[in-house]
Amino acid sequence: MADLNRRSLLRTAGRVGAAAGLTTLGARGAWLAAEPHLVRDAAVLDRELRIGYLPITDASALLVAHQRGMLAAAGLPSAKPVLFRSWDALAQALSVGAVDAVHLLMPLALQLRLGKQVPLKVVAWGHTNGSTLTVSDDITSTEQLSGRRLAMPAWWSVHSVLSQRLLREAGLRPVIGEAAGPGTVELVLMAPAEMVAGLAAKSIAGFAVADPFSAVAEKQKIGHVHRFLGDVWADHACCAITVRQDLVDRHPQAVQALTNAVVTAQSWLDDHRSEAGALLTGAGFLPQPEPAVSKVFTRARAPYAKVIQHPDWAPERLGFSAYPHTSYTQALVDQLRTTTIDGETGFLPANAADAHAELVDARFVTTSLQQAGKPIATRKELIGS
Structure with a gap:
């Protein structure tokens, strides 16, 4: 992993807030606060939650939870999410405590937790498919x-x-x-x-990555979708x-508020697909x-019939499913x-x-999910070619 300037990262941490103590969570289920105009629970941190993200649609649930006030409504006000340009930078920021919560590549989370002993925990999936x-x-x-x-x-x-695999x-x-x-x-x-x-400069023949970069390449007429990765592994969780582990250990009510807001945001995204793009770009995320x-x-299937x-x-x-299934982590380790x-x-x-037990x-x-009345579906890993 590329070495980043630790002092710079700590300055970032200072800008977005310092760690603080835990106060009391209100008795109402935070998941009910699906919109910012609803009555909000008492704050579970005496500082704002610090979010880091890459500018990809995989970050949608975290970004919507912030922008639409769902985190604040759950008792966990958040600072403006901090944009990072690479996974190395985002992972380093989480590792040194410059941010509290991120959407992170599942294999990278495995490597950081098991290989580098970085104190972190996966607490939910942010999405499925989308690459x-x-x-x-x-x-x-x-x-x-x-x-x-x-x-x-x-x-x-x-x-x-x-x-x-392909x-x-x-x-x-x-x-x-x-070469x-x-x-x-x-x-x-x-x-x-x-x-x-x-791709435009022809220094590469293609790329595999989360959206919206395939859509950008299509709009610029410089490339096309060869395969949806969800067509290779059904409903896989990229991110x-x-x-950070200390958030789980010291502020469990904050983690609960976070997952409450993420579940609410995922529901909003699923129900407002035609609005999501404008919200994320209009807010500058x-x-x-x-x-x-x-x-x-809002992708239609018909134009991609030949590649699916x-x-x-x-x-x-692009799907929204929050529960981190054991079978997926196990299959991912085997694939790695x-x-x-x-x-x-x-x-x-x-x-x-x-x-899975160590990471999740x-x-x-x-x-x-229980409070939101959303059942946890059984899952079978479907991996094709």
């Missing part, structure tokens, strides 16, 4: 990526896991740190915000709502053009074992269930 493998317009089959370069946002990402299915070998030749594809790291420009961002929430192999999975649909990664993987436990604390979101 694509996007390629230049001259590519019509995966085999045509032979000898080319693909950009990934992080080695520890579902994007890398599923892209490599490459192997096509008889191609992903390589890192060496691609016949039968191989060079994987390179690139910040999501740089990927569309890289999860992740907090996402810098991409509003039509591209709005497309992510599992239409019953609805892979083109066969993924080419530039880094140490020996920390992955032999028993994948141990990884589902108590709070379980309560949030």
Whole structure:
């Protein structure tokens, strides 16, 4: 992971607030406060919650929870979310305490918690699906990526896991740190915000990343969706709502308020898809053009009929599901074992269930879903090609 200037990060932490004590949560269920005009619970922190995010639609639940006052209504006022340009920067900010809560790549959260012993916990999923493998317009089959370069946002990402699965299915070998030749594809790291420009400049043949970058590439007519990653792994959770361990230990009521607000925000997003893009761009959270961002929430299936192999999975649909299922974490660990990664993987436990127990604390979101009257559905992992 790229080394960031610790002093700079701590200055960021100072700007967005210092840690403080816990006060009393009101007796009313915070999930009821779905709109900012409703009566609000007593504050559960005597400072604002500090949120970090990347400008992608995966961050929607956290951003909507802040912007529409759902966090404040749950008793957890939040400072304006801080935008980061790369996953390394966001992870470092969480690691040193510059922010309290983020949406974080699930594989990266695993690496930080199990591999680097960073004190963090996944407390909910922020979304499902919402990522694509996007390629230049001259590519019509995966085999045509032979000898080319693909950009990934992080080695520890579902994007890398599923892209490599697709490459192997096509008889191609992903390589890192060496130029691609016949039968191989060079994987390179690139910040999501740089990927569309890289595709336009032809320095890469494609990228796998969260939206809205596929929609931006389509709008600019420089690339197209080759596969929705939700068409490779049904309703996978790319990112999860992740907090510092000390927030769980010292301020559990704040974590409860956070998951209450996230569940409320997800419901709002699901019911207001035609409004979500304008809200996120209008508030300045996402810098991409509003039509591209709005497309992510309202994508029609018909234009993608030729690239979707599992239409019953609805892979083109950005989904909102908060409960972090054990089966998903276990399957993710198993997938990571066969993924080419530039880094140490020996920390992955032999028993994948141990990884889930170490990483995930589902108590709070379980309560949030129960209070909201939302049943926790059973789940079976569907991974195709």
